Amino acid sequence: MEKSPVNRGISQTLFQTLVRTARGILRVVPVGSLKIGTRFYQLAYRMSKPRGATEIEVTSHGMKLSGPADDKFMMPGLYGGYYEETEIGVFNALAAACTTIVDVGANIGLYACLGAHHLPADGRLIAFEPVPGNLDFLRRNLVANNLADRTTVEALAVGNAPGELTIHLVPENIGFASASTKRASDVGSTESVSVSVVTLDTYFAEHADLVPDIIKTDTEGYDGFVLQGALETIKAHQPTIFVEYLPRWLKECDFEPAELLDLLFTYYSNVFAIDEYCRRIARCTKQDLAQFGDAGNFHTANLVATNNPAHLELLQSLGAVDKICSRRLTS
Numbered sequence: 001m002e003k004s005p006v007n008r009g010i011s012q013t014l015f016q017t018l019v020r021t022a023r024g025i026l027r028v029v030p031v032g033s034l035k036i037g038t039r040f041y042q043l044a045y046r047m048s049k050p051r052g053a054t055e056i057e058v059t060s061h062g063m064k065l066s067g068p069a070d071d072k073f074m075m076p077g078l079y080g081g082y083y084e085e086t087e088i089g090v091f092n093a094l095a096a097a098c099t100t101i102v103d104v105g106a107n108i109g110l111y112a113c114l115g116a117h118h119l120p121a122d123g124r125l126i127a128f129e130p131v132p133g134n135l136d137f138l139r140r141n142l143v144a145n146n147l148a149d150r151t152t153v154e155a156l157a158v159g160n161a162p163g164e165l166t167i168h169l170v171p172e173n174i175g176f177a178s179a180s181t182k183r184a185s186d187v188g189s190t191e192s193v194s195v196s197v198v199t200l201d202t203y204f205a206e207h208a209d210l211v212p213d214i215i216k217t218d219t220e221g222y223d224g225f226v227l228q229g230a231l232e233t234i235k236a237h238q239p240t241i242f243v244e245y246l247p248r249w250l251k252e253c254d255f256e257p258a259e260l261l262d263l264l265f266t267y268y269s270n271v272f273a274i275d276e277y278c279r280r281i282a283r284c285t286k287q288d289l290a291q292f293g294d295a296g297n298f299h300t301a302n303l304v305a306t307n308n309p310a311h312l313e314l315l316q317s318l319g320a321v322d323k324i325c326s327r328r329l330t331s
Helices: 008-027 031-048 074-080 085-095 112-118 132-143 183-187 200-206 223-228 233-238 247-252 256-266 285-291 309-317
Strands: 055-060 061-070 100-104 123-126 153-154 163-169 191-198 216-219 240-244 270-275 279-283 302-306
Touching: 008 055, 008 153, 008 233, 055 074, 061 074, 061 132, 061 200, 085 216, 085 240, 085 270, 085 279, 085 302, 085 309, 100 112, 112 123, 132 153, 163 183, 163 302, 183 247, 191 200, 200 233, 216 223, 223 233, 223 256, 233 256, 233 309, 240 256, 247 256, 256 285, 270 309, 302 309
Parallel strands: 100 123, 100 216, 123 153, 216 240
Antiparallel strands: 055 061, 163 191, 240 302, 270 279, 270 302
């Protein structure tokens, strides 16, 4: 079928109006009922996108981004302007105070485009993305935003040892591709790809002219292995770490959440949780994060660990607080 990319226009404006209305309504909905909001947004997206479109182009945070129209999570979020708003604000501020950014699990390129855009003129962003479909969108989105000249795209997975990895694809969800066979079974995945794996330590040993200021990793539970494979880089250069922390997903990839926390708190003096639902950044301890158990506290899914004085000052200037939000989410 011929692709039908859709530019920002009446449909997206309609959807964003529905999103604003929903946010007003959902302020009185209990936190444990967040699925109601997710389903509302997905319904609005299905109603507002053009029939027969196989891919869609949206404008999100000033970036033009194309992705598959049948995606049920990331594309509705980008389309409606509500996808990871707090995380993106933090990332943009940090990116502007960097020279080299590493984006592991770049997907279709949201953070890669934003990072490359906010870097200074001599900056470089290295994007790792192994899934062929995502990789195609990533490259196209970098070109569409005139950012290809300051990025390096590596068609590789990142882990704790070189080799091969099987990644299970999730139908109609570009953001949930995972190395976990359990999740593949749970979501009914019937397709997978075998990809080559590199460690960040090996990569930066071979590219000694590059010194990472930020390592961002979002690999659906494989992040512990990513950071294990970057220990020498962390010891030598102490890059700020921007990492997804979801204990259940880490365990599904056979990585103990406590090991990831041990790594962060061993090498970093300042660890913050980015709280999307409370719209704040909070300094946290290992005990703060461990208290939520296997399910995790979904609204503090992204952590930032830093020893960089400039990055620490930026986080504090963005209103970082000293207490993590203790609300639990039941769904």
